Amino acid sequence: MFRRLEEDAGRAPVRFRFEGREIEAYEGDTLAAALAAAGALSLRDTPVSGAPRAPYCMMGVCFDCLVEVDGRKNCQACMTVVEPGMEVRRQTGGDGAEA
Amino acid sequence: MKSHDAIVVGGGLVGSAVAFGLAEKGLHVAVLDEGDVAFRASRGNFGLVWVQSKGDGMQAYAEWTGRSADLWPGFADTLSGELGVDIGYRKPGGLHLCLSEKELEDRKALLHRMHNQAGEGGYDCRVLDRAEVADMVPGIGEAVVGATYGPHDGHANPLYLLRALHNGLSLRGADYRPNARVERIARDGSAYAVHTATERLVAPKVVLAAGLGSRRLGPDIGLDVPVAPLKGQILVTERCPQRFAMPTAFVRQTEEGSYLLGDSHEDVGFDVTSSVDVIGQIAARAVRSFPFLNDVRVVRGWGALRIMTPDGFPVYDESETHPGAYSVSCHSGVTLAAAHALGLAPAIADDRFRETFAAFTARRFDVSQA
Amino acid sequence: MTADYDLAIIGAGPAGLAAAGLAAELGLTVALLDEQERPGGQIYRAIETVGASRPLAAKALGPDYERGRGLVDAMRAARVDYLPGAVVWNVSRELAVNFSRQGGSREIRARHVLVATGAMERPVPVPGWTRPGVMTVGALQIMLKTSGLVADGRVVLAGSGPLLLLLASQYVEAGAPPAAVVETVPRARYVEALAHLPKALRAAGYLAKGVRLMRTLARAGVPVYRGASDLSVEGGERATGLAFRQGGRERRVEADLVALHQGVVPNQQITRLLGCNHVFDDGQRCFRPVLDDWFATSLDGVSVAGDGGGIGGAVAAEHAGRVAVCGIAHRLGALSEPERDARAAPSRAALDRDLAVRPFLETLYRPPREVLEPADDVLVCRCEEVTAGAVRGAAALGCPGPNQAKSFLRCGMGPCQGRVCGPVVSEIIADALGSDPGAVGYYRIRPPLKPLTLGELAALDTDTESGAA
Numbered sequence: 001m002f003r004r005l006e007e008d009a010g011r012a013p014v015r016f017r018f019e020g021r022e023i024e025a026y027e028g029d030t031l032a033a034a035l036a037a038a039g040a041l042s043l044r045d046t047p048v049s050g051a052p053r054a055p056y057c058m059m060g061v062c063f064d065c066l067v068e069v070d071g072r073k074n075c076q077a078c079m080t081v082v083e084p085g086m087e088v089r090r091q092t093g094g095d096g097a098e099a
Numbered sequence: 100m101k102s103h104d105a106i107v108v109g110g111g112l113v114g115s116a117v118a119f120g121l122a123e124k125g126l127h128v129a130v131l132d133e134g135d136v137a138f139r140a141s142r143g144n145f146g147l148v149w150v151q152s153k154g155d156g157m158q159a160y161a162e163w164t165g166r167s168a169d170l171w172p173g174f175a176d177t178l179s180g181e182l183g184v185d186i187g188y189r190k191p192g193g194l195h196l197c198l199s200e201k202e203l204e205d206r207k208a209l210l211h212r213m214h215n216q217a218g219e220g221g222y223d224c225r226v227l228d229r230a231e232v233a234d235m236v237p238g239i240g241e242a243v244v245g246a247t248y249g250p251h252d253g254h255a256n257p258l259y260l261l262r263a264l265h266n267g268l269s270l271r272g273a274d275y276r277p278n279a280r281v282e283r284i285a286r287d288g289s290a291y292a293v294h295t296a297t298e299r300l301v302a303p304k305v306v307l308a309a310g311l312g313s314r315r316l317g318p319d320i321g322l323d324v325p326v327a328p329l330k331g332q333i334l335v336t337e338r339c340p341q342r343f344a345m346p347t348a349f350v351r352q353t354e355e356g357s358y359l360l361g362d363s364h365e366d367v368g369f370d371v372t373s374s375v376d377v378i379g380q381i382a383a384r385a386v387r388s389f390p391f392l393n394d395v396r397v398v399r400g401w402g403a404l405r406i407m408t409p410d411g412f413p414v415y416d417e418s419e420t421h422p423g424a425y426s427v428s429c430h431s432g433v434t435l436a437a438a439h440a441l442g443l444a445p446a447i448a449d450d451r452f453r454e455t456f457a458a459f460t461a462r463r464f465d466v467s468q469a
Numbered sequence: 470m471t472a473d474y475d476l477a478i479i480g481a482g483p484a485g486l487a488a489a490g491l492a493a494e495l496g497l498t499v500a501l502l503d504e505q506e507r508p509g510g511q512i513y514r515a516i517e518t519v520g521a522s523r524p525l526a527a528k529a530l531g532p533d534y535e536r537g538r539g540l541v542d543a544m545r546a547a548r549v550d551y552l553p554g555a556v557v558w559n560v561s562r563e564l565a566v567n568f569s570r571q572g573g574s575r576e577i578r579a580r581h582v583l584v585a586t587g588a589m590e591r592p593v594p595v596p597g598w599t600r601p602g603v604m605t606v607g608a609l610q611i612m613l614k615t616s617g618l619v620a621d622g623r624v625v626l627a628g629s630g631p632l633l634l635l636l637a638s639q640y641v642e643a644g645a646p647p648a649a650v651v652e653t654v655p656r657a658r659y660v661e662a663l664a665h666l667p668k669a670l671r672a673a674g675y676l677a678k679g680v681r682l683m684r685t686l687a688r689a690g691v692p693v694y695r696g697a698s699d700l701s702v703e704g705g706e707r708a709t710g711l712a713f714r715q716g717g718r719e720r721r722v723e724a725d726l727v728a729l730h731q732g733v734v735p736n737q738q739i740t741r742l743l744g745c746n747h748v749f750d751d752g753q754r755c756f757r758p759v760l761d762d763w764f765a766t767s768l769d770g771v772s773v774a775g776d777g778g779g780i781g782g783a784v785a786a787e788h789a790g791r792v793a794v795c796g797i798a799h800r801l802g803a804l805s806e807p808e809r810d811a812r813a814a815p816s817r818a819a820l821d822r823d824l825a826v827r828p829f830l831e832t833l834y835r836p837p838r839e840v841l842e843p844a845d846d847v848l849v850c851r852c853e854e855v856t857a858g859a860v861r862g863a864a865a866l867g868c869p870g871p872n873q874a875k876s877f878l879r880c881g882m883g884p885c886q887g888r889v890c891g892p893v894v895s896e897i898i899a900d901a902l903g904s905d906p907g908a909v910g911y912y913r914i915r916p917p918l919k920p921l922t923l924g925e926l927a928a929l930d931t932d933t934e935s936g937a938a
Contacts, residue, residue, distance in 0.1 A: 001620065001621065001622065001725070001726075002612065002618045002619065002620050002621065003618065003619060003621045004616070004617050004618055005523070005525045005526055005529070005613075005617045005618070005619055005643055005644075006523055006524070006525045006526070006617060008522050008523055008617060009522055010518065010521055010522020010523070011518070011522060026616065028506075028515075028518060028615070028616075029615070029616050030615065030616075033612050033615060033616040033618055034616070036612065036618065037616065037618055041601045041602065041707075042601040042706070042707075046852075046854060047338045047355075047356060048853060048854040049854055051599065051854070052600075052601050052706050053599065053601065053851075054600075054601035054602065054603075054604070055604065055608065056599075056603065056604055056605060056608065056851075057589070057590065057604075057605050057607065057608055057889075058604070058605070058607070058608035058611040058612060059511055059589070059607065059608070059611060060504065060919075061589045061590075061885065061888050061889065062851060062885055062888070062889050063852060063883065063884040063885040064599075064851060066884070072394055073394075074337055074396055074884065074920070079504075081506060110867075132867075132869075134869050134870065135868075135869045135870025135871065135872045135873055135909065135910055136870070136872060136910065136913065141876075142872075142876055258876040258877065258879075259877075261876065261877070262863075262866070262876070262877040262878075265866050265867060265877075266866060269866060269867075275866075275867040276867075277867050277868070277869035277873075278869050334923075334926075335882075336923070337884055337920060355879070360923075372561075372562070372744075373559075373915055373916050375559060375561070375565075375567055375576070375916075375929060376929070376930075378916070378926055378929070379926055379927065379928075379929030379930035380930045381926075382923045382924075382926035382927040382929070382930065383926075383927040383929075383930035385923055385927070386923050386924060386927040387927075392923045393922065393923055393924035393927070394922055394923075394924060395922065395923055396884075396920035396921060396922050396923075397917055397920060397921050397922070397923060397926060398882070398883070398884055398886060398917075398920050399882065399886065399915050399917075400915055400916050400917060401913075401915045
């Protein structure tokens with residue numbers, strides 16, 4: 001899907017989990033970029049029709065990359081920088097308050 | 100072009116409901132509306148079909164509201180069916196949550212007054228303690244000490260309601276005209292000529308339902324329309340899983356899943372900007388009522404101007420000097436939509452308005468001043 | 470009410486960075502708020518981290534990208550209160566700026582606000598554009614800059630505009646040549662654009678760069694389909710290809726990833742929120758705020774520099790940022806009128822020179838009708854899933870503009886707050902009413918400018934009793 005051009009010696013590796021799967025990224029990666037590099041593109045289903053969606057703009061405009069981060073729904077994956085140990089989940093349907 | 104039987108000035112919830120009712124009675128109706136950024140109270144409506152607190156001090160209004168609530172289910176079925184979109188009307192009853200003992204005492208006193216005013220068996224809202232509230236809606240906060248409950252209360256989607264009314268107008272052959280701000284109204288024989296910047300329309304009946312604009316146009320046809328703007332602010336959240344169906348006076352979850360949060364009262368003239376301090380207050384009240392809302396995101400906030408009469412009750416009038424000229428003003432465009440379409444409009448069509456709505460005339464304010 | 474700063478700048482792209490540096494030099498107290506964690510805006514995104522640790526990415530991005538380093542370094546060295554990660558969610562007409570940062574909201578007051586929020590990519594509503602596997606060309610470039618990522622598999626870049634060719638060429642340099650470039654510029658457009666060529670030669674560097682990019686693609690053997698129309702992304706739950714018409718023929722290219730682009734439009738959220746006057750710019754085919762010679766809006770105390778005021782590109786944005794600050798410094802009493810004019814003169818001259826290429830580019834890359842007024846079954850509002858046909862239906866029902874359509878259809882009511890569908894909905898209604906977007910208008914923008922938790926908003930209420938009253 002996406003690959004890294006080169007080893008990034010300048011940045012420390014960061015491990016987090018997506019749908020229970022461990023993913024290795026680099027410090028400073030956004031969640032959307034890290035997930036794309038790990039082959040995860042479709043990050044949610046829409047609340048209206050349930051259609052799958054993936055990051056589209058990567059700059060915080062389109063809100064199609066919404067994911068659940070550590071139990072908080074509707075986080076923009078393209079605007080969230082990865083942190084070690086993050087638990088990230090796909091979102092389905094109308095998400096929000098239900099913990 | 101076929102001449103019009105009636106011209107309704109204003110295409111918001113009130114004007115559209117009246118026009119819908121007139122068209123339903125077979126009248127050929129023109130609706131003259133403003134443009135895309137009108138001071139549209141309809142857009143700022145919270146969407147409650149609310150009975151429990153309406154008419155404290157005016158039994159006729161309490162009964163009129165009750166009648167609208169009774170008409171709403173059939174009305175909603177008609178509108179949703181015609182539009183092919185559910186306008187979201189539900190009647191699960193409604194709660195006014197109280198966040199302090201004082202607030203609860205005030206509500207108790209209100210219910211007591213309403214009960215006495217209605218007479219035996221005429222009013223059936225009741226006070227709930229905290230435990231009873233917790234049984235009815237999930238997730239209430241520590242701050243909630245009790246509530247008042249109205250079995251006839253409900254809610255609807257005000258935006259889809261307006262769209263359904265416009266759709267119904269179109270189906271009934273009404274002549275809807277946006278970008279048609281009315282400049283003045285003049286007598287034309289036994290009829291009325293309504294002037295916009297570019298047009299002149301004539302009809303034997305004219306109904307002012309222009310919200311705050313009615314105040315300006317009223318004198319042209321011998322009507323005093325004492326309305327003033329009252330700003331209301333509303334916040335709406337992202338969509339969430341359906342959690343509770345029962346609306347409360349300040350927080351309700353819509354059919355789509357988003358929460359609507361209101362409601363503030365500020366007397367600030369024609370200013371519809373959102374102010375940060377009021378947004379903070381609305382958010383704080385919502386989170387104290389339902390702590391699970393803490394992590395839910397607000398997508399939009401907006402301010403709209405409510406139409407307030409001096410006593411807060413509707414003003415319905417037929418002109419003494421200009422027969423066939425009416426004004427319809429209120430701040431409950433959703434609650435009263437059914438009654439406006441199915442009760443008030445037929446009274447205009449059948450020329451029995453004056454006797455039917457005598458209690459609602461603006462002349463009540465002259466009396467009180469005398 | 471005392472101000473916390475002379476100048477609050479929103480956005481740390483080229484306009485904001487250049488403005489911040491000069492404003493500090495002129496003695497103004499400056500806050501620079503930016504949504505991102507690092508300075509540079511989208512164009513110079515991650516400029517501080519790419520060079521040393523990711524040489525291949527830096528090489529692929531090329532020398533124009535390197536220009537951002539100087540701007541960032543100058544801002545870092547200047548006396549500027551730089552606030553990264555600050556999401557501005559409200560700006561009042563009294564010039565109070567509310568922003569969310571590190572989980573809490575703050576307000577700062579400024580004597581002047583400079584909006585430097587740049588551009589966003591024009592929405593490209595073609596059939597299938599919501600499928601996973603469809604992104605914008607800008608999105609691919611951002612991933613290259615921030616994480617050194619390139620899409621592997623068959624990548625098809627489609628649409629028009631300088632960024633389309635630039636990214637294609639950068640992918641070639643990165644050793645990941647795209648499977649195809651599908652360009653939607655009609656042949657007749659080249660002839661039309663020729664009229665603007667003499668003026669464009671004043672900024673000949675851009676033209677030379679364009680030629681260089683084309684050569685790079687040709688050398689790498691990247692197929693370029695010109696004059697394409699009727700684009701449609703095929704696939705099920707994922708994009709698998711792009712269909713289009715070319716020269717009267719139906720064509721189809723296989724794709725694992727389709728990247729769309731049709732130029733960029735100003736981000737007008739803040740100036741709309743503030744109620745500044747806007748016009749519809751027919752040349753750029755977008756709304757932009759009305760600005761005077763010093764980039765001041767119709768609202769006293771608010772200026773706009775960079776692409777947020779009209780598309781001019783990164784270098785023009787830098788010059789505009791400096792000119793705007795001269796005007797602001799004069800307004801605030803830090804420069805006399807002659808000082809202002811003298812100080813701004815070199816930047817203004819450079820700006821004029823740089824903008825000379827715009828009429829040529831605007832003509833050549835004018836977006837095609839199919840993305841301005843998509844077919845009835847195409848989704849225009851991605852959030853609420855509202856089709857172009859539904860918007861036309863609302864217009865037929867009497868909706869005079871996008872705000873009534875929004876009420877009726879919920880388009881623009883989702884989390885993106887109308888950013889993506891706004892330009893399209895105005896176009897569709899204008900077309901349906903036989904009017905133009907300038908006349909039908911644009912969505913009203915309300916706070917919060919970005920979704921904000923109720924908890925954070927509730928924390929603004931200092932008097933909980935009033936919340937209970």
